[in-house]
Amino acid sequence: MRVEPRPLLPPGSEPAQRPEHVNGITPVSPRQSARFDALLGRRQASARKALRDEVEQASDLQALDPALFSAPRSLELLGHILDEVLPRLDLEPDIRALAEDLIREEIHMRHLLQGQRGEADEA
Numbered sequence: 001m002r003v004e005p006r007p008l009l010p011p012g013s014e015p016a017q018r019p020e021h022v023n024g025i026t027p028v029s030p031r032q033s034a035r036f037d038a039l040l041g042r043r044q045a046s047a048r049k050a051l052r053d054e055v056e057q058a059s060d061l062q063a064l065d066p067a068l069f070s071a072p073r074s075l076e077l078l079g080h081i082l083d084e085v086l087p088r089l090d091l092e093p094d095i096r097a098l099a100e101d102l103i104r105e106e107i108h109m110r111h112l113l114q115g116q117r118g119e120a121d122e123a
Contacts, residue, residue, distance in 0.1 A: 071114045078107050 028036075082103045086096060 071110060071117075075107060075110055078103055078110070082107075 082100060086099055089096070091099070
């Protein structure tokens with residue numbers, strides 16, 4: 001199959017279809033493009049501001065209750081993970097056993113630490 005080049009149009013004649021309106025698609029005018037960029041910029045700025053506000057709120061140390069990090073609370077959370085969360089996860093048996101061992105070891109270490117603190121407070 002051989003491709004024949006199209007003849008050039010005589011000067012001054014318009015093509016049947018203008019190139020910018022090919023397939024019924026009208027190009028974006030520079031004004032539309034500028035407006036779109038401005039709207040997009042405003043949206044990004046508001047998203048950044050909201051994110052900054054969330055970070056500031058999350059980093060507010062006055063809102064944190066020290067009881068959240070107390071030994072009884074951490075032991076309660078570790079027990080919940082061990083009893084409720086791990087059994088529901090879709091894990092391979094060896095990975096589940098490893099996770100359970102690590103959590104049990106952490107619970108044991110926290111009990112020991114709590115006992116040492118109690119002894120230090122008595123002395």
